[in-house]
Amino acid sequence: MNSGPAAESARRVFAIAARHAYVLRRSPHRVFDVVVWPAVDVVLFGSIGIFAASRATGTARQVTLYLLVGVVLWHVVYQAQIAVATGFLEETWSRTVLNLMVTPMREWEYLAGVALFGLVKLVAGVGVVALIAWGAYAFDVTSIGVGLIPIAVLLLAIGWAIAMFVVGLVLRFGSGAEVLAWGILFMTMPLSGVFYPVSALPAAIRPIGRALPTTHAFEAGRLLAAGRPTPWGELWLAGAGTAVLVVASLGYLGWMLRIFRARGYITRYL
Amino acid sequence: METAALRAVGLVKEYRRGRAVDGVDLTVRTGERVGLLGPNGAGKTTTILMSLGVVTPDAGSVEIFGHRLPRARPTAMAEVGFAAGYLPLPNQMRVIEYLRMFGRLYGLRRADDAAQAALERFGVGHLARALGTELSSGQKTLVGIVKAVLHEPRLLVLDEPTASLDPDVAQRVRTGLGDLCAEHATALLVTSHNMVEVERLCERVVFLARGRVVADGTPSDIAHRFGRDGLEGVFLHLARDEEAA
Numbered sequence: 001m002n003s004g005p006a007a008e009s010a011r012r013v014f015a016i017a018a019r020h021a022y023v024l025r026r027s028p029h030r031v032f033d034v035v036v037w038p039a040v041d042v043v044l045f046g047s048i049g050i051f052a053a054s055r056a057t058g059t060a061r062q063v064t065l066y067l068l069v070g071v072v073l074w075h076v077v078y079q080a081q082i083a084v085a086t087g088f089l090e091e092t093w094s095r096t097v098l099n100l101m102v103t104p105m106r107e108w109e110y111l112a113g114v115a116l117f118g119l120v121k122l123v124a125g126v127g128v129v130a131l132i133a134w135g136a137y138a139f140d141v142t143s144i145g146v147g148l149i150p151i152a153v154l155l156l157a158i159g160w161a162i163a164m165f166v167v168g169l170v171l172r173f174g175s176g177a178e179v180l181a182w183g184i185l186f187m188t189m190p191l192s193g194v195f196y197p198v199s200a201l202p203a204a205i206r207p208i209g210r211a212l213p214t215t216h217a218f219e220a221g222r223l224l225a226a227g228r229p230t231p232w233g234e235l236w237l238a239g240a241g242t243a244v245l246v247v248a249s250l251g252y253l254g255w256m257l258r259i260f261r262a263r264g265y266i267t268r269y270l
Numbered sequence: 271m272e273t274a275a276l277r278a279v280g281l282v283k284e285y286r287r288g289r290a291v292d293g294v295d296l297t298v299r300t301g302e303r304v305g306l307l308g309p310n311g312a313g314k315t316t317t318i319l320m321s322l323g324v325v326t327p328d329a330g331s332v333e334i335f336g337h338r339l340p341r342a343r344p345t346a347m348a349e350v351g352f353a354a355g356y357l358p359l360p361n362q363m364r365v366i367e368y369l370r371m372f373g374r375l376y377g378l379r380r381a382d383d384a385a386q387a388a389l390e391r392f393g394v395g396h397l398a399r400a401l402g403t404e405l406s407s408g409q410k411t412l413v414g415i416v417k418a419v420l421h422e423p424r425l426l427v428l429d430e431p432t433a434s435l436d437p438d439v440a441q442r443v444r445t446g447l448g449d450l451c452a453e454h455a456t457a458l459l460v461t462s463h464n465m466v467e468v469e470r471l472c473e474r475v476v477f478l479a480r481g482r483v484v485a486d487g488t489p490s491d492i493a494h495r496f497g498r499d500g501l502e503g504v505f506l507h508l509a510r511d512e513e514a515a
Binding site: 003007008011012014015016018022023025026094095096098099101102104105106118168169194216258262263264266270 | 274285315316317322323324325327340344345347348350352354356357358360361362363364367370371372374375376377380401417423427
């Protein structure tokens with residue numbers, strides 16, 4: 001028996017989320033992306049921070065804080081992006097794309113389903129990072145305060161937007177573009193000042209860094225962790241940049257989907 | 271005018287390698303069972319993919335129960351079931367999980383009940399708890415067909431549905447499909463290289479060659495028109511004609 005359109009949409013979103021839960025449950029190696037790499041990152045950067053701080057003086061002793069804030073916030077954007085991008089890649093690997101395309105499901109319902117399950121993975125991944133940072137390095141992520149919430153929301157939206165670019169590239173260029181699912185964020189990482197202020201970048205590439213919304217989100221995170229007042233200017237810049245990025249990624253994905261249908265690229269997945 | 275299950279008019283699709291579909295008109299009436307036949311490369315799959323809104327035609331239009339694609343695609347797809355013999359099942363899902371997912375994608379509230387009923391219809395209820403990796407290729411194909419019918423669509427589109435099935439299972443599939451079409455007045459559009467199967471299952475046949483409709487009628491009419499004993503003879507004639515061209 002069928003029901004109203006809103007209930008049917010919700011059912012489709014949860015169906016896609018459940019589908020990816022099954023995949024994760026039966027593919028133990030995927031746990032690496034969710035909890036193992038985050039744990040490795042926090043131990044690596046936390047220990048570097050402790051070592052560097054023991055030899056530093058004055059404000060340079062804040063290096064541990066910078067690194068730990070950076071790694072926690074980095075995993076918000078990373079987990080959001082990787083969950084959606086690899087979620088779509090899973091459909092290409094299992095050749096489910098055609099079967100999904102001939103259902104009443106709308107594109108946004110699919111993305112919402114993958115993003116919903118991605119949130120579960122994100123909570124697990126960031127939870128691991130936060131717990132290790134607290135247990136091993138005495139860094140309590142909640143010490144950032146409620147200002148952490150808008151920063152996390154912005155980074156989440158940035159992760160999803162970048163994932164939509166990746167999905168668009170895979171639709172257009174096929175499996176050759178898969179590597180971007182893991183690589184694209186690492187290209188923006190140094191430019192975004194994840195672990196340092198953008199002033200530490202070479203002068204020539206500083207403007208690129210300042211143009212990225214991630215840069216302002218990470219800067220806001222560091223300022224809050226250092227006990228400064230809410231950095232509204234950084235949050236506003238991050239918010240505006242995120243809005244532009246989300247709109248651009250949606251436009252790009254729609255464009256690539258039209259090309260995918262027009263050129264019959266579905267035959268790559270038959 | 272009667273609303274057709276599928277009405278495709280003047281479909282054209284050009285790929286880099288050439289024109290795959292060249293002005294195909296294809297109508298499937300409500301409750302009608304139509305076979306879409308032709309040699310490899312004749313344009314059958316491209317025609318089906320355009321009819322389902324997965325590939326955008328360069329020219330022409332598609333309506334499913336009066337819903338024009340691509341704008342009304344979600345509404346139209348709610349009326350359609352699709353299976354292809356060449357599509358696998360995801361390895362990491364149990365059959366019941368896979369069917370539940372598709373039941374929910376089709377908006378079914380009781381997806382599990384529908385899945386179990388559809389499995390029983392094709393005599394494979396015992397496969398519900400099996401993982402994709404535990405199924406033979408024939409069983410996977412059967413589950414794909416079960417997936418296509420579990421929401422009781424008004425139009426069923428099957429691309430090479432019995433290609434990997436042994437004669438016994440293929441017979442069960444034909445019976446199951448025949449019963450389903452009869453009970454629910456489901457329209458059927460099926461491609462196959464098994465001419466005997468098409469003759470048994472379909473009341474009308476559309477032959478494609480080089481992207482065009484070259485024959486449209488009942489199996490016996492078409493065989494008679496080409497001066498052959500059956501559809502297999504027509505198929506061989508067209509395939510050799512295509513090779514010569």
